[in-house]
Amino acid sequence: MAVHNHQPVGNFEEVLEKAYQESYLPFIEVLQSHPQIKVSLHYSGVLYDWLEKTHPDLLERVAKMVVLGQIEPLTGAYYEPILPFIPDSDKIGQIESFSLRLQERFGRRPRGMWLAERVWEPDLPKPLAQAGIDYTFIDDIHFKAAGLREEELLGYYLTEEEGYLLKLFPISRKLRYLIPFAPKVQEVIDYLRSLATPSGERLIVLGDDGEKFGLWPETYEWVYQNGWLNDFFTALEENRDWIRMWSSEEWMRENESLGRVYLPTSAYQEMAEWALPAKSIPLYEELITRFKNGGELEWFEGFLRGGFHRNFLVKYPEANLMHKRMLRVSEKIARLSDEHGGLLMDEAKRLLYQAQCNCAYWHGIFGGLYLPHLRRAVYNRLIEAELITDELSHTKAHWLDKEIADFDRDGNPEILIDSPVINLYLAPHRGGSLFELDCRKRGLNLLDVLTRREEGYHREIPSLKEEETQLETKSIHERIKTKEENLEECLIFDRYHRASLIDHFLPPQTTLREFSQLEYEELGDFISEPYAHTMNREGNSFSVVLVRTGKVKIQGVDLPLLLKKRLKLVEGEAxxxxxxELLNLSSMPIEALFGFEFNLSPQIRGGEGPGESKDIDLLKMEDKESGLRVYFRLEQPGSLWQFPIFTVSQSEKGFERILQANNLFFHWHISFRPNELWKTNLTIEIANAYSF
Structure with a gap:
């Protein structure tokens, strides 16, 4: 029995305390009252550090149970990254640093580890073995995808990469769904009885999240108040004449492996489904349902694979931007590690490792990427880690660096401008848009937002009733979902990536409601099309000029228009x-609403709130959590539409509406003749960028 406990970097203190009171503490209390029950136990480094700070007594109890042989501690990558998403050096560094922490606490270095999200790729045995890992646990579906049958998974296997060996224990999906959700404990015992043999040479493994024991919806009452877990442990003890609890290391000492196996890339079955494009998920679910209804799923499920976990970085461009930001910081740290050691580099690595926590890089049944506070935590650590490396790399107090590189690995160059005060990243090929603006001393990305996109589960919302209930406790993968009132009204899907400095030309009669509901006509072709760019340094300042000759449709005719936007930064200034500049290149007059759109992180709010403001030349926005203030100053007073961007996503509690951005659309009613030039200027000032 392997139990994995984890909380994301950046999660709220009250969430961790609730998890402790309703899951982590009562589980150990029940386990301690059944000394014959053995568990391989994993706390992620995030959670371990929190427990050590707030509830060290729990770790002391665990340590005593380790000495008694009841608990086998498992290590892992310190901050629970999906290992294939990070460089090998970081894989090894995270595992070794956490193994050292556990060795200091428990007096022994763990040989087994928990693999985050049980995501497997065939090259993992090498870095894991190099980090001192002997074995891990992964789902039975991985083995079935390699052609093995259910009855062949009652033990452990060997695999290797370049001769580096690793032992693999298959996790039973059947047990994951039975424990602790079987209406009666006897149902689990009967299933185990069906697998037992007189010789007792079979091993079946339960490996799953510890939060299912009390923190998942409705499980606290079921598992503890109704006594399901205590009854289950009691039943195991009462049947000890044919059921024996083993630690992983005990089993390996007394039993040989079932052989060698090479597994394909895989994750647990639900995650593989979530990684699919939204439009493919109903097809996959229909396929699974057909085999299930035909009674053939057990035979063929290993070959009915969903998507590939790396495609979360395709499905969610925001996850890809964070991921590539993480790789950039990791590369900087790796380059500097040989030249600069000591506490500063150790701190930079720690921050990088924290930013590699997997939760914000994907989305499934839990909020993940959809939770703004998790994305904020990732950016915070990345910005702070990079600031350390950049300060070590520069001797001057004030500097400006520029780089043209394919930052997001889409085949097109981005413009990256760094200073000690701010970072500014532009995508010339995507409407000349601004996709990241960091206040470095605050560790804050002002443009950390999420685009509204269709999800496979959105089709379920119209058919649900508010606050539906159920009579029995189920796995979160099987529960009937609940929904807030009027969620259907929030099911709006964006036509373009929600970045900033997005240039719009709209019909003059367009309203705020039409714009916010995407019920307007776009007259120009500037939103997502490429801009040419040039860069110039002038003394202590640096400028980027983005230019596009596009078209504006007026009365059904495409009229040529040149749009130029120039961004200027000065060393040492936030x-x-x-x-x-807009130049009418046509022989006809152009009349339209012209404006540029900003999408600010949901925590940044201000102005008069949602609505329309006219003749505005100054707007103050503020991030309440950090105290950061941002001022938008317009040289030419204009109108402002301001409105929230909400997504609808699923979580373990059901469907929920989440604020993902605050949209600002500064605009003017322009009417200019052939060859006429129209100009305006905007200044963005971060007022207290140097304060902490």
């Missing part, structure tokens, strides 16, 4: 000066 200031961005932005100038716009």
């Amino acid at each position: 200031l961005v000066e932005i100038g716009y």
Whole structure:
């Protein structure tokens, strides 16, 4: 029995305390009252550090149970990254640093580890073995995808990469769904009885999240108040004449492996489904249902594979941007590690490792990427880690670095500008948009937002009733979901990536409601099309000029228009000066609403709130959590539409509406003749960028 406990980097203190009171503490209390029950126990480094700080007595109890042989501690990558997502050096560094922590606490270095999200790729045995790992646990579906049958998974296997060996224990999906959700404990015992042999040479493994024992919806009452877990442990003890609890290391000492196996890339079955494009999920579910209804799923499920976990980085461009930001910081740290050691580099690595926590990089039944506070935590650690490396790399107090590189690995170059005060990243090929603006001393990305996109589960929402209930406790993968009132109204899916400095031309009669509901006509072709760019350094300042000759549709005719936007940064200043020029290249007049759109992180709010403001030349926005203030100053007073961007996503509690961005659309009613030039300027000032 392997139990994995984890909380994301950046999660709320009250959530961790609730998890402790309703899951982590009562589980150990029940386990301690049944000394014959053995568990391989994993706390992620995130959770371990929190427990050590707030509830060290729990770790002391665990340590005593380790000495008694009841608990076998498992290590893992310290901050629970999906290992294939991070460089090998970081894999090894995370595992070794956490193994050392556990060795200090428990007096022994763990040989087994928990693999985050049980995501497997065939090259993992090498870095794991190099980090001192002897064995791990992964889902039975991985083995079935390699052609093995259910009855062949009652033990452990060997695998290797370049001769580096690793032992693999298959996790039973059947047990994951039975424990602790079987209506009667006897149902689990009967299933175990069906597998038993007189010789007792079979091993079946339960490996799953510890939060299912009390923290998942409705499980606290079921598992503890109704006594399911205590009854289950009692039943195991009462049947000890034919059921024996083993630690992993005990089993390996007394039993040989079932052989060698090479497994394909895989994750647990539900995650493989979530990684699919939204439009493919109903097809996959229909396929699974057909085999299930035909009684053939057990035979063929290993070959009915879903998507590939790395495609979360395709499905969610925001996850990809964080991921590539993480790789960039990791590369900087790796380059500097030989030249600069000591506490500063150790701190940079720690921050990088924290930013590699998997939760914000994907989305499934839990909120994940959809939770703004998790994304915020990732960016915070990345920005702070990179600031350490950049300060070590520069001797001057004030500097500006520029780089043109394919940052997001889409085949097109981005413009990356760094200073000690701010980072500014532009995508010329995507509407000349601004996709990251960091206040470095605050560790804050002002443009950390999420685009509204269709999810496979959105089709379920119209058919649900508010606050539906059920009579029995089920796995979160099987529960009937609940929903807030009027969620259907929030099912709006964006036509373009929600970045900033997005240039719009709209019909003059367009309203705020039409714009916010995506019920308007876009007259221009500037939103997502490429802009040419040039860069210039002038003394202590640096400028980027983005230019596009596009078209504006007026009365059904495409009219040529040149749009130029110039961004200027000055060394040592938390200031961005932005100038716009529009030139009518046609022989006809152009009349339209022209404006540029900003999408600010959901924690940044201000102005008069949602609605329309006219003749505005100054807007103050503030991040309440950090105290950061941002001022938008317009040289030419204009109108402002301001509205929230909400997504609808699923979580373990059901469907929920989440604020993902605050949209600002500064605009003007322009009417200019052939060859006429229209100009305006905007200044963005971060007022207290240097304060902590």
